[in-house]
Amino acid sequence: MCKKILAILLSFLMVVSFAACNEKNDDHSSNKPTTDTTKETGILKLPYSREDGLNPFKAKSLLNRGIMPLIYSGLYRVDKNYNAIPDLASSAEFVGNTAIIKLNPAKTFTNGTKITADDVVYSYEHAITSTYYASSLASVAGVAAADPLTVVVTTNFANQYILSSLTFPIVAINSAEGSTAIGVGQYSYSDTTSGGILSRDESYSDSAYNMDKIELVNITDENTLMFSLVLGNFNAIESDMSSGKSQRINASSVQTDLNNIVFLGINYAGVLGNPELRKCLSAVINRTELLSAGLEGYGVETNLPFNPNWYAATNVKKSEMDLKTAKEKLSSSLNGYSIVILNNSNNEFKVKLAETLKSQLESLGVSVTISSVPYETYLEGITGGYYDIYIGEMKLTNDMNIASLLSGDLLTNYAEMMAGNLSAQTFVDAFSAETPFIPVCFRNGVLAYSRAIETEVNPLPGNVYGNVTDWFI
DSSP: OHHHHHHHHHHHHOOSBTTTOOTTTOOOTTOOOOOOTTSOOOOEEEEEOTTTOSOTTTOOOHHHHHHHHHHOOOSEEEOTTOOEEESSEEEEEEETTEEEEEEOTTOBOTTSOBOOHHHHHHHHHHHTTSTTTTGGGTTEEEEEEEETTEEEEEESSOOTTGGGGOOSOOOOTTOOSSSSOOOOOSEEEEEOSSEEEEEEOTTTOOOOOSOOEEEEEEOSOGGGHHHHHHTTSOSEEEEOOTTSOOOBOSSEEEEEEEEEEEEEEEOTTSGGGSHHHHHHHHHHSOHHHIIIIISTTOEEEOSSSSOTTOGGGTTOOOOOOOHHHHHHHHHHHTTTOEEEEEEETTOHHHHHHHHHHHHHHHTTTOEEEEEEEOHHHHHHHHHHTOOSEEEEEEEOOTTOOOGGGOOHHHHHHHHHHHHTSSOHHHHHHHHHHHOSEEEEEEEEEEEEEOTTOOSOOOOBTTBTTTTGGGOOO
């Protein structure tokens, strides 16, 4: 009987759509920054998995990955526009395809030892074998110590944006073998009988925090996370929406920048191998509808091949073909041909996106067939070329490395842009002429949080609790 009553209560609480909430329509009118400095701060509680541990190179859960930026620092961190901000580094100099980085001599680990270049090399070697950080270092060929306070980062090509990708945690040599490691960050971690405590790390910064302590609540069943948030067991929970499923919850929420580009991959061996038809396709698709209907609004639409929030993309525009001309040319060229759209049937968002794209093309008189198959078969279909269009998604590095999606002269142009020898606008113009793939949007995740949090919540790329030191309960 008690279980039935609890189920009824929970069903009443699930009244606000978690999927429909985003930065544009969230009601944050009650989340005014506090001005009463005498008010006592409540205890912020965040979920984590003690079993998964807080070793940044071993932890796999999304819960614990969200905690890592609070207790470990990298050479750099990034702001909302992917600008690189020195963290444990103090300066950088570029020479060809190397970045010569000086460490901040004032920085120490939580145990008081100095941070050296050997620690950075050790951390890099662990990062490139880790589940989470390896892909973020795709632009890096190697890291070496030149002297105790100088690190030489070699990149795969000359790259003026590489500093924004050097955010992997720096830990002390030989400390990354257990469930935690010795690092330095805004907070330091200590174990408790019920979970853990994050305490302000004075060795990292002497800045004042609103939130000096954070209680970590040990979670053993991730299937009840959203219910636990409603019940007040903790105050915030992240979802990267990678399953393609949305949930409903009675909470405030804000979208999080995942830097995941969603695009239409093209089979060059098919009818869309003609760049003019790819340009037509890019012009006729309704990205607003694809984002809204396909991804339930979780993202930001774009026709650029890199994140529209990226500082280097400011004022960069991609020209599209005249819509009327594009519709007529695409319709006539594809007359009698059935376009095959390949997508991953295991992801509901991708299924909806494919269906929405099919509807858009059929409204132009284009015949379309959807091949919706399980993920492994989907990958085999891409490799085998069993498609005209596939629904693709790729997480980009912070330096917007799209080299794997390019070839030929366009890849050369991209390398020149990354080296600083070509403007981003010039590259985008070349990209537009070729249109090797068709950007649709950058997919976002979401951070749901308790209405007890009175300050504005501002996640950062790679740091979902970006301004947690300013939070007030």
